[in-house]
Amino acid sequence: MNGSQTAIKIDNVGMVYRADNQEVTALTGVSLDIEKGEFISLLGPSGCGKTTLLRIVADLLAPTSGQVLIDGSSPREARLQKKYGMVFQSPVLYEWRTVQKNIELPLELMKLSKEERAERARKMLELVGLTDFAHHYPQQLSGGMQQRVGIARALALRPEILLMDEPFSALDEFTREKLHEDLLRIWGKTNKTVLFVTHNIAEAVFLSDRVCVLSPHPGRLSAVVNIDLPRPRTMELRDTPEFTALVAKVRNSFEGV
Amino acid sequence: MKRNGSSSRFRQSITTVLYPLFFGILILVLWQTQALHAMLNIDPFVLPLPSRINSIIGESLPKIMTNVWATLIVAVAGLLLGSLFGYLIAIVATVFPKWGAGGLSIVTAFNAIPIVALAPVITNWTKDVSSDANIRSMVAKIIVVLLMCTASMSLNAYRGLTELRPFSQDLLESYAAGKFTIFRKLRLPNSVPYIFTALRVSVPLSVISALVSEYFAEYVIGVGRQIRENIVLGQYPTAWAYITVACLIGIVMYAVLIVCESILLRHRK
Incomplete structure:
Protein backbone atom coordinates (compact mmCIF):
# COMPACT_ATOMS: atom_id res chain seq x y z
CA MET A 1 0.00 0.00 0.00
CA ASN A 2 1.23 3.47 -0.81
CA GLY A 3 1.75 6.00 1.98
CA SER A 4 1.32 3.40 4.72
CA GLN A 5 1.34 4.87 8.22
CA THR A 6 3.40 3.92 11.23
CA ALA A 7 1.32 2.36 13.99
CA ILE A 8 4.15 1.78 16.47
CA LYS A 9 7.53 3.50 16.35
CA ILE A 10 10.16 1.98 18.62
CA ASP A 11 13.12 4.37 18.71
CA ASN A 12 16.45 3.26 20.19
CA VAL A 13 14.80 1.71 23.25
CA GLY A 14 16.97 0.41 26.07
CA MET A 15 16.11 -1.11 29.42
CA VAL A 16 18.51 -1.52 32.31
CA TYR A 17 17.40 -3.15 35.56
CA ARG A 18 19.23 -2.29 38.74
CA ALA A 19 19.20 -4.90 41.47
CA ASP A 20 21.63 -5.31 44.38
CA ASN A 21 24.01 -2.72 42.93
CA GLY A 37 -2.27 -3.50 9.85
CA GLU A 38 1.04 -5.34 10.01
CA PHE A 39 1.50 -8.64 11.84
CA ILE A 40 4.89 -8.50 13.56
CA SER A 41 6.50 -11.17 15.73
CA LEU A 42 9.14 -10.56 18.36
CA LEU A 54 6.12 -5.64 24.67
CA ARG A 55 5.50 -4.37 28.20
CA ILE A 56 7.27 -1.12 27.31
CA VAL A 57 4.97 -0.69 24.30
CA ALA A 58 1.99 -1.45 26.59
CA ASP A 59 3.18 1.15 29.15
CA LEU A 60 3.38 -1.52 31.84
CA LEU A 61 7.11 -0.71 32.01
CA ALA A 62 9.03 2.52 31.33
CA PRO A 63 12.20 2.21 29.22
CA THR A 64 15.43 3.59 30.70
CA SER A 65 16.41 5.05 27.32
CA GLY A 66 14.82 5.78 23.95
CA GLN A 67 11.13 6.16 23.33
CA VAL A 68 8.06 4.50 21.87
CA LEU A 69 5.37 6.27 19.91
CA ILE A 70 2.01 4.70 19.28
CA ASP A 71 0.11 6.47 16.55
CA GLY A 72 2.24 9.52 17.32
CA SER A 73 1.44 9.57 21.02
CA SER A 74 3.18 8.16 24.08
CA PRO A 75 2.44 4.62 25.33
CA ARG A 76 0.80 6.17 28.38
CA GLU A 77 -1.62 8.19 26.26
CA ALA A 78 -2.26 5.12 24.12
CA ARG A 79 -3.05 3.10 27.24
CA LEU A 80 -5.37 5.76 28.62
CA GLN A 81 -7.13 5.99 25.24
CA LYS A 82 -7.37 2.17 25.15
CA LYS A 83 -5.65 2.00 21.78
CA TYR A 84 -4.39 -1.52 22.38
CA GLY A 85 -5.79 -4.76 23.68
CA MET A 86 -3.47 -7.19 25.40
CA VAL A 87 -3.41 -10.98 25.49
CA PHE A 88 -1.19 -12.59 28.13
CA GLN A 89 0.72 -15.86 28.54
CA SER A 90 -2.19 -17.23 30.54
CA PRO A 91 -5.82 -16.43 29.66
CA VAL A 92 -6.22 -14.32 32.87
CA LEU A 93 -9.96 -14.89 33.04
CA TYR A 94 -11.61 -13.98 36.34
CA GLU A 95 -13.09 -17.21 37.66
CA TRP A 96 -16.03 -15.44 39.35
CA ARG A 97 -17.26 -14.08 36.01
CA THR A 98 -18.92 -15.98 33.18
CA VAL A 99 -17.28 -15.99 29.76
CA GLN A 100 -19.55 -13.15 28.65
CA LYS A 101 -18.91 -11.10 31.79
CA ASN A 102 -15.16 -11.58 31.31
CA ILE A 103 -15.39 -10.14 27.81
CA MET A 124 -16.81 -11.18 19.88
CA LEU A 125 -17.99 -14.63 20.98
CA GLU A 126 -19.24 -15.22 17.46
CA LEU A 127 -15.87 -14.11 16.06
CA VAL A 128 -13.96 -16.63 18.19
CA GLY A 129 -16.61 -19.32 17.77
CA LEU A 130 -17.73 -19.58 21.39
CA THR A 131 -21.32 -18.33 21.16
CA ASP A 132 -22.66 -21.38 23.00
CA PHE A 133 -20.35 -20.84 25.94
CA ALA A 134 -21.37 -17.28 26.89
CA HIS A 135 -22.78 -18.32 30.24
CA HIS A 136 -20.15 -20.90 31.15
CA TYR A 137 -17.52 -20.21 33.76
CA PRO A 138 -13.85 -20.17 32.64
CA GLN A 139 -12.92 -23.30 34.57
CA GLN A 140 -15.49 -25.25 32.51
CA LEU A 141 -13.54 -24.43 29.31
CA SER A 142 -10.44 -26.06 27.82
CA GLY A 143 -7.15 -24.14 27.72
CA GLY A 144 -7.58 -23.30 24.03
CA MET A 145 -11.13 -22.04 24.55
CA GLN A 146 -10.00 -19.94 27.52
CA GLN A 147 -7.33 -18.26 25.44
CA ARG A 148 -9.92 -17.58 22.69
CA VAL A 149 -11.97 -15.79 25.33
CA GLY A 150 -8.81 -13.83 26.20
CA ILE A 151 -8.50 -12.76 22.55
CA ALA A 152 -12.21 -11.89 22.36
CA ARG A 153 -11.83 -9.74 25.48
CA ALA A 154 -8.84 -7.89 23.98
CA LEU A 155 -10.77 -7.27 20.75
CA ALA A 156 -13.96 -6.16 22.55
CA LEU A 157 -12.32 -2.79 23.18
CA ARG A 158 -12.05 -2.36 19.40
CA PRO A 159 -8.39 -1.41 19.74
CA GLU A 160 -6.24 -0.52 16.75
CA ILE A 161 -3.40 -2.65 18.11
CA LEU A 162 -3.31 -6.13 19.55
CA LEU A 163 -0.37 -6.93 21.85
CA MET A 164 0.11 -10.67 22.41
CA ASP A 165 2.61 -12.05 24.92
CA GLU A 166 3.29 -15.73 24.12
CA PRO A 167 -0.46 -16.34 24.11
CA PHE A 168 -0.29 -19.94 22.89
CA SER A 169 2.83 -21.16 24.72
CA ALA A 170 0.84 -23.12 27.32
CA LEU A 171 -1.30 -24.95 24.74
CA ASP A 172 -0.73 -28.32 23.11
CA GLU A 173 0.49 -28.48 19.48
CA PHE A 174 -2.93 -29.36 17.97
CA THR A 175 -4.79 -26.60 19.78
CA ARG A 176 -2.03 -24.13 18.98
CA GLU A 177 -2.15 -24.81 15.22
CA LYS A 178 -5.92 -24.43 15.25
CA LEU A 179 -5.63 -21.13 17.08
CA HIS A 180 -3.00 -19.91 14.58
CA GLU A 181 -5.54 -20.29 11.80
CA ASP A 182 -8.26 -18.69 13.93
CA LEU A 183 -6.02 -15.77 14.79
CA LEU A 184 -5.12 -15.15 11.14
CA ARG A 185 -8.79 -15.33 10.17
CA ILE A 186 -9.72 -12.82 12.90
CA TRP A 187 -6.79 -10.59 11.97
CA GLY A 188 -7.87 -10.69 8.29
CA LYS A 189 -11.37 -9.60 9.27
CA THR A 190 -10.44 -6.84 11.69
CA ASN A 191 -7.27 -5.29 10.19
CA LYS A 192 -5.55 -4.81 13.55
CA THR A 193 -1.86 -4.17 13.94
CA VAL A 194 -0.51 -7.18 15.84
CA LEU A 195 2.66 -7.33 17.91
CA PHE A 196 3.15 -10.98 18.82
CA VAL A 197 5.80 -12.25 21.24
CA THR A 198 6.90 -15.87 20.90
CA HIS A 199 9.83 -18.24 21.32
CA ASN A 200 8.49 -20.60 18.64
CA ILE A 201 10.19 -20.09 15.26
CA ALA A 202 7.56 -21.91 13.15
CA GLU A 203 4.77 -20.02 14.90
CA ALA A 204 6.44 -16.68 14.15
CA VAL A 205 7.02 -17.55 10.48
CA PHE A 206 3.52 -18.91 9.98
CA LEU A 207 1.76 -15.88 11.42
CA SER A 208 3.86 -12.86 10.59
CA ASP A 209 4.54 -10.34 7.86
CA ARG A 210 7.92 -9.72 9.48
CA VAL A 211 9.78 -11.65 12.15
CA CYS A 212 11.96 -9.55 14.44
CA VAL A 213 14.72 -11.73 15.84
CA LEU A 214 15.94 -10.72 19.29
CA SER A 215 19.17 -12.10 20.71
CA PRO A 216 20.07 -12.21 24.40
CA HIS A 217 22.97 -10.90 26.57
CA PRO A 218 22.22 -8.10 26.06
CA GLY A 219 18.75 -8.18 24.49
CA ARG A 220 18.97 -6.61 21.05
CA LEU A 221 17.31 -6.74 17.67
CA SER A 222 19.65 -8.90 15.56
CA ALA A 223 17.61 -9.34 12.37
CA VAL A 224 14.28 -8.59 10.74
CA VAL A 225 13.15 -11.29 8.32
CA ASN A 226 10.41 -10.58 5.76
CA ILE A 227 7.95 -13.43 5.46
CA ASP A 228 6.66 -13.10 1.90
CA LEU A 229 4.42 -16.16 2.02
CA PRO A 230 1.01 -15.70 0.36
CA ARG A 231 -2.13 -15.14 2.42
CA PRO A 232 -4.56 -16.50 3.44
CA ARG A 233 -2.29 -19.07 5.02
CA THR A 234 -3.53 -22.52 6.02
CA MET A 235 -1.99 -25.41 7.89
CA GLU A 236 -0.71 -27.02 4.67
CA LEU A 237 1.70 -24.12 4.24
CA ARG A 238 3.89 -25.62 6.94
CA ASP A 239 4.75 -28.53 4.66
CA THR A 240 6.02 -26.39 1.76
CA PRO A 241 9.75 -25.93 1.02
CA GLU A 242 9.25 -22.13 1.05
CA PHE A 243 8.07 -22.30 4.68
CA THR A 244 10.91 -24.60 5.69
CA ALA A 245 13.45 -22.32 4.00
CA LEU A 246 12.13 -19.28 5.90
CA VAL A 247 12.23 -21.16 9.20
CA ALA A 248 15.88 -22.05 8.49
CA LYS A 249 16.64 -18.45 7.54
CA VAL A 250 15.16 -17.16 10.78
CA ARG A 251 16.96 -19.79 12.83
CA ASN A 252 20.30 -18.85 11.26
CA SER A 253 19.86 -15.19 12.08
CA PHE A 254 20.25 -15.70 15.84
CA GLU A 255 23.45 -14.51 17.42
CA GLY A 256 25.09 -15.79 20.55
CA VAL A 257 22.46 -18.27 21.66
CA MET B 1 -17.52 -35.60 33.15
CA LYS B 2 -20.59 -34.40 34.99
CA ARG B 3 -21.61 -37.94 35.96
CA ASN B 4 -18.14 -38.62 37.23
CA GLY B 5 -18.30 -35.44 39.34
CA SER B 6 -21.62 -36.30 40.95
CA SER B 7 -20.59 -39.88 41.75
CA SER B 8 -17.39 -38.68 43.42
CA ARG B 9 -19.46 -36.15 45.34
CA PHE B 10 -21.74 -39.00 46.41
CA ARG B 11 -18.77 -41.00 47.60
CA GLN B 12 -17.48 -37.94 49.41
CA SER B 13 -20.80 -37.47 51.24
CA ILE B 14 -20.53 -41.08 52.46
CA THR B 15 -17.15 -40.41 54.00
CA THR B 16 -17.94 -36.95 55.34
CA VAL B 17 -21.51 -37.50 56.58
CA LEU B 18 -22.30 -41.20 56.92
CA TYR B 19 -19.12 -42.40 58.64
CA PRO B 20 -19.17 -39.72 61.36
CA LEU B 21 -22.89 -40.27 61.84
CA PHE B 22 -22.35 -44.00 62.26
CA PHE B 23 -19.54 -43.37 64.73
CA GLY B 24 -21.74 -40.93 66.69
CA ILE B 25 -24.57 -43.44 66.95
CA LEU B 26 -22.12 -46.11 68.12
CA ILE B 27 -20.86 -43.84 70.91
CA LEU B 28 -24.43 -42.98 71.88
CA VAL B 29 -25.39 -46.67 72.14
CA LEU B 30 -22.30 -47.48 74.24
CA TRP B 31 -23.08 -44.48 76.42
CA GLN B 32 -26.76 -45.32 76.94
CA THR B 33 -26.01 -48.99 77.75
CA GLN B 34 -23.35 -47.84 80.24
CA ALA B 35 -20.69 -49.81 78.32
CA LEU B 36 -18.83 -46.52 77.99
CA HIS B 37 -18.92 -46.01 81.76
CA ALA B 38 -17.54 -49.52 82.32
CA MET B 39 -14.79 -49.01 79.72
CA LEU B 40 -13.66 -45.65 81.05
CA ASN B 41 -14.53 -46.37 84.69
CA ILE B 42 -16.84 -43.35 85.09
CA ASP B 43 -19.74 -42.93 87.50
CA PRO B 44 -23.09 -42.37 85.69
CA PHE B 45 -23.65 -39.52 88.18
CA VAL B 46 -20.76 -37.56 86.60
CA LEU B 47 -21.58 -38.65 83.06
CA PRO B 48 -25.41 -38.91 82.93
CA LEU B 49 -27.09 -41.16 80.37
CA PRO B 50 -28.24 -39.64 77.05
CA SER B 51 -31.88 -40.40 77.88
CA ARG B 52 -31.59 -38.43 81.13
CA ILE B 53 -29.90 -35.50 79.36
CA ASN B 54 -32.59 -35.56 76.71
CA SER B 55 -35.44 -35.48 79.22
CA ILE B 56 -33.82 -32.54 81.04
CA ILE B 57 -33.60 -30.61 77.76
CA GLY B 58 -37.32 -31.36 77.23
CA GLU B 59 -38.32 -30.28 80.74
CA SER B 60 -36.46 -26.98 80.90
CA LEU B 61 -36.59 -25.96 77.24
CA PRO B 62 -37.83 -22.36 77.81
CA LYS B 63 -35.01 -21.67 80.27
CA ILE B 64 -32.46 -23.31 77.98
CA MET B 65 -33.67 -21.25 75.02
CA THR B 66 -33.23 -17.99 76.97
CA ASN B 67 -29.61 -18.96 77.55
CA VAL B 68 -29.15 -20.15 73.96
CA TRP B 69 -30.28 -16.75 72.65
CA ALA B 70 -27.92 -14.97 75.02
CA THR B 71 -24.99 -17.06 73.79
CA LEU B 72 -26.02 -16.93 70.15
CA ILE B 73 -26.28 -13.12 70.14
CA VAL B 74 -22.81 -12.83 71.65
CA ALA B 75 -21.28 -15.39 69.28
CA VAL B 76 -22.89 -14.05 66.10
CA ALA B 77 -22.45 -10.34 66.91
CA GLY B 78 -18.83 -10.91 67.93
CA LEU B 79 -18.20 -13.02 64.84
CA LEU B 80 -19.68 -10.45 62.44
CA LEU B 81 -18.07 -7.42 64.07
CA GLY B 82 -14.73 -9.20 64.49
CA SER B 83 -14.74 -10.39 60.88
CA LEU B 84 -15.70 -6.92 59.64
CA PHE B 85 -12.95 -5.37 61.76
CA GLY B 86 -10.47 -7.99 60.52
CA TYR B 87 -11.42 -7.31 56.91
CA LEU B 88 -11.00 -3.56 57.41
CA ILE B 89 -7.53 -4.15 58.86
CA ALA B 90 -6.73 -6.30 55.79
CA ILE B 91 -7.87 -3.46 53.50
CA VAL B 92 -5.71 -0.94 55.36
CA ALA B 93 -2.76 -3.33 55.16
CA THR B 94 -3.36 -3.72 51.41
CA VAL B 95 -3.63 0.02 50.77
CA PHE B 96 -0.58 0.84 52.92
CA PRO B 97 1.73 -2.13 52.37
CA LYS B 98 4.53 -0.55 54.40
CA TRP B 99 2.47 -0.54 57.59
CA GLY B 100 0.56 -3.63 56.56
CA ALA B 101 2.96 -6.34 57.67
CA GLY B 102 3.53 -4.67 61.05
CA GLY B 103 -0.17 -4.10 61.64
CA LEU B 104 -1.00 -7.72 60.96
CA SER B 105 1.71 -8.88 63.39
CA ILE B 106 0.09 -6.76 66.10
CA VAL B 107 -3.29 -8.35 65.37
CA THR B 108 -1.74 -11.83 65.64
CA ALA B 109 -0.10 -10.88 68.93
CA PHE B 110 -3.48 -9.70 70.29
CA ASN B 111 -4.99 -12.99 69.22
CA ALA B 112 -2.48 -14.88 71.36
CA ILE B 113 -3.77 -13.29 74.59
CA PRO B 114 -5.89 -15.90 76.42
CA ILE B 115 -9.53 -15.07 77.12
CA VAL B 116 -8.86 -15.63 80.83
CA ALA B 117 -6.58 -12.59 80.77
CA LEU B 118 -8.63 -10.56 78.31
CA ALA B 119 -12.10 -10.94 79.85
CA PRO B 120 -11.52 -9.19 83.22
CA VAL B 121 -9.80 -6.26 81.48
CA ILE B 122 -12.69 -5.80 79.08
CA THR B 123 -15.28 -6.18 81.84
CA ASN B 124 -13.45 -3.40 83.65
CA TRP B 125 -13.47 -1.23 80.49
CA THR B 126 -17.14 -1.66 79.85
CA LYS B 127 -18.37 -1.11 83.40
CA ASP B 128 -19.81 2.34 82.51
CA VAL B 129 -21.43 1.31 79.22
CA SER B 130 -24.89 0.74 80.69
CA SER B 131 -26.62 0.69 84.05
CA ASP B 132 -28.14 -2.66 83.06
CA ALA B 133 -25.76 -5.46 84.09
CA ASN B 134 -27.09 -7.74 81.34
CA ILE B 135 -26.32 -5.23 78.57
CA ARG B 136 -22.99 -4.25 80.13
CA SER B 137 -21.96 -7.93 80.28
CA MET B 138 -23.16 -8.57 76.77
CA VAL B 139 -21.02 -5.73 75.36
CA ALA B 140 -17.98 -7.09 77.22
CA LYS B 141 -18.59 -10.62 75.94
CA ILE B 142 -19.11 -9.42 72.35
CA ILE B 143 -15.80 -7.52 72.51
CA VAL B 144 -14.00 -10.69 73.68
CA VAL B 145 -15.45 -12.69 70.76
CA LEU B 146 -14.71 -9.81 68.38
CA LEU B 147 -11.03 -9.76 69.34
CA MET B 148 -10.80 -13.53 69.01
CA CYS B 149 -12.31 -13.51 65.50
CA THR B 150 -10.35 -10.54 64.12
CA ALA B 151 -7.02 -12.25 63.50
CA SER B 152 -8.09 -15.13 61.27
CA MET B 153 -10.12 -12.75 59.08
CA SER B 154 -7.45 -10.10 58.78
CA LEU B 155 -4.70 -12.60 57.92
CA ASN B 156 -6.78 -14.55 55.39
CA ALA B 157 -8.45 -11.51 53.84
CA TYR B 158 -5.05 -9.86 53.42
CA ARG B 159 -3.91 -12.89 51.42
CA GLY B 160 -7.12 -12.77 49.38
CA LEU B 161 -6.66 -9.08 48.61
CA THR B 162 -2.97 -9.34 47.68
CA GLU B 163 -2.29 -12.82 46.27
CA LEU B 164 -3.57 -12.24 42.76
CA ARG B 165 -3.16 -14.57 39.81
CA PRO B 166 -0.28 -13.67 37.47
CA PHE B 167 -1.13 -10.87 35.02
CA SER B 168 -4.59 -10.27 36.49
CA GLN B 169 -3.53 -6.85 37.76
CA ASP B 170 -1.62 -6.12 34.51
CA LEU B 171 -4.85 -6.79 32.65
CA LEU B 172 -6.73 -4.05 34.48
CA GLU B 173 -3.76 -1.69 34.25
CA SER B 174 -3.69 -2.23 30.50
CA TYR B 175 -7.25 -0.84 30.54
CA ALA B 176 -5.94 2.18 32.45
CA ALA B 177 -7.92 1.14 35.55
CA GLY B 178 -7.16 3.06 38.76
CA LYS B 179 -6.41 1.63 42.20
CA PHE B 180 -10.04 1.78 43.29
CA THR B 181 -11.25 -0.06 40.18
CA ILE B 182 -8.58 -2.72 40.66
CA PHE B 183 -9.81 -3.08 44.24
CA ARG B 184 -13.45 -3.38 43.27
CA LYS B 185 -13.14 -5.54 40.16
CA LEU B 186 -10.23 -7.75 41.20
CA ARG B 187 -9.09 -7.69 44.84
CA LEU B 188 -12.54 -7.79 46.42
CA PRO B 189 -13.95 -10.74 44.43
CA ASN B 190 -10.56 -12.49 44.68
CA SER B 191 -10.79 -12.37 48.49
CA VAL B 192 -14.18 -14.11 48.77
CA PRO B 193 -12.88 -17.71 49.08
CA TYR B 194 -10.37 -16.48 51.68
CA ILE B 195 -13.23 -14.97 53.70
CA PHE B 196 -14.71 -18.44 53.94
CA THR B 197 -11.36 -19.95 54.90
CA ALA B 198 -11.28 -17.43 57.76
CA LEU B 199 -14.87 -18.16 58.79
CA ARG B 200 -14.23 -21.91 58.92
CA VAL B 201 -11.80 -21.11 61.71
CA SER B 202 -13.66 -18.26 63.37
CA VAL B 203 -17.21 -19.69 63.45
CA PRO B 204 -16.29 -22.50 65.90
CA LEU B 205 -13.95 -20.06 67.65
CA SER B 206 -16.78 -17.55 68.13
CA VAL B 207 -18.94 -20.16 69.88
CA ILE B 208 -16.10 -21.33 72.14
CA SER B 209 -15.05 -17.81 73.05
CA ALA B 210 -18.67 -16.78 73.70
CA LEU B 211 -19.04 -19.75 76.08
CA VAL B 212 -15.78 -19.02 77.88
CA SER B 213 -16.38 -15.26 78.05
CA GLU B 214 -19.62 -15.97 79.94
CA TYR B 215 -17.60 -17.55 82.76
CA PHE B 216 -16.04 -14.17 83.49
CA ALA B 217 -19.08 -12.00 82.87
CA GLU B 218 -20.74 -9.99 85.57
CA TYR B 219 -24.27 -11.10 84.65
CA VAL B 220 -25.15 -14.80 85.00
CA ILE B 221 -26.58 -15.88 81.65
CA GLY B 222 -25.63 -18.00 78.65
CA VAL B 223 -25.04 -21.65 77.87
CA GLY B 224 -21.39 -21.58 78.92
CA ARG B 225 -22.18 -19.96 82.23
CA GLN B 226 -24.94 -22.50 82.91
CA ILE B 227 -22.49 -25.36 82.30
CA ARG B 228 -20.21 -23.92 84.95
CA GLU B 229 -22.92 -23.03 87.47
CA ASN B 230 -24.48 -26.49 87.27
CA ILE B 231 -21.18 -28.35 87.56
CA VAL B 232 -20.29 -26.27 90.62
CA LEU B 233 -23.65 -27.25 92.15
CA GLY B 234 -23.13 -30.92 91.24
CA GLN B 235 -26.13 -30.90 88.88
CA TYR B 236 -24.43 -32.96 86.20
CA PRO B 237 -27.51 -33.89 84.11
CA THR B 238 -28.42 -30.20 83.73
CA ALA B 239 -24.80 -29.31 82.99
CA TRP B 240 -24.73 -32.00 80.31
CA ALA B 241 -27.97 -30.71 78.85
CA TYR B 242 -26.24 -27.35 78.33
CA ILE B 243 -23.10 -29.04 76.98
CA THR B 244 -25.28 -30.81 74.40
CA VAL B 245 -26.96 -27.53 73.47
CA ALA B 246 -23.57 -25.84 73.17
CA CYS B 247 -22.47 -28.53 70.72
CA LEU B 248 -25.65 -28.04 68.72
CA ILE B 249 -25.05 -24.29 68.48
CA GLY B 250 -21.59 -24.92 67.11
CA ILE B 251 -22.75 -27.57 64.65
CA VAL B 252 -25.69 -25.49 63.37
CA MET B 253 -23.57 -22.36 62.88
CA TYR B 254 -20.92 -24.36 61.04
CA ALA B 255 -23.57 -26.01 58.86
CA VAL B 256 -25.05 -22.61 57.96
CA LEU B 257 -21.55 -21.47 56.98
CA ILE B 258 -20.94 -24.51 54.78
CA VAL B 259 -24.29 -24.04 53.03
CA CYS B 260 -23.56 -20.34 52.38
CA GLU B 261 -20.10 -21.24 51.10
CA SER B 262 -21.34 -23.93 48.75
CA ILE B 263 -23.90 -21.50 47.29
CA LEU B 264 -21.60 -18.48 46.95
CA LEU B 265 -18.57 -20.38 45.69
CA ARG B 266 -20.42 -22.90 43.52
CA HIS B 267 -18.80 -21.68 40.30
CA ARG B 268 -15.27 -21.58 41.62
CA LYS B 269 -12.83 -24.42 41.71
Missing part, protein backbone atom coordinates in the same frame (compact mmCIF):
# COMPACT_ATOMS: atom_id res chain seq x y z
CA GLN A 22 24.20 -4.74 39.73
CA GLU A 23 23.07 -3.50 36.36
CA VAL A 24 21.40 -5.94 34.04
CA THR A 25 20.86 -4.76 30.48
CA ALA A 26 17.61 -6.33 29.31
CA LEU A 27 17.40 -4.39 26.07
CA THR A 28 19.75 -2.15 24.16
CA GLY A 29 19.25 0.07 21.11
CA VAL A 30 16.09 -1.49 19.71
CA SER A 31 14.57 0.46 16.82
CA LEU A 32 11.61 -0.75 14.78
CA ASP A 33 8.79 0.83 12.79
CA ILE A 34 5.57 -1.15 12.62
CA GLU A 35 3.06 -0.22 9.94
CA LYS A 36 -0.69 -0.11 10.42
CA LEU A 43 11.00 -13.86 18.38
CA GLY A 44 13.76 -14.97 20.71
CA PRO A 45 14.88 -17.30 23.48
CA SER A 46 14.22 -16.66 27.18
CA GLY A 47 16.05 -13.62 28.45
CA CYS A 48 16.22 -11.81 25.12
CA GLY A 49 13.92 -9.05 26.38
CA LYS A 50 11.00 -9.68 24.02
CA THR A 51 8.38 -9.57 26.77
CA THR A 52 10.13 -6.53 28.27
CA LEU A 53 9.82 -4.78 24.91
CA GLU A 104 -17.53 -7.30 29.18
CA LEU A 105 -14.93 -6.39 31.83
CA PRO A 106 -13.05 -3.77 29.73
CA LEU A 107 -16.39 -2.47 28.43
CA GLU A 108 -17.58 -1.92 32.01
CA LEU A 109 -14.49 0.21 32.57
CA MET A 110 -15.41 2.18 29.43
CA LYS A 111 -18.83 2.78 31.03
CA LEU A 112 -20.75 1.32 28.11
CA SER A 113 -24.43 0.56 28.65
CA LYS A 114 -25.49 -2.94 29.61
CA GLU A 115 -27.09 -3.51 26.22
CA GLU A 116 -24.06 -2.36 24.27
CA ARG A 117 -21.75 -4.48 26.40
CA ALA A 118 -23.87 -7.57 25.79
CA GLU A 119 -24.07 -6.82 22.07
CA ARG A 120 -20.31 -6.40 21.71
CA ALA A 121 -19.63 -9.51 23.78
CA ARG A 122 -22.02 -11.46 21.58
CA LYS A 123 -20.20 -10.32 18.42
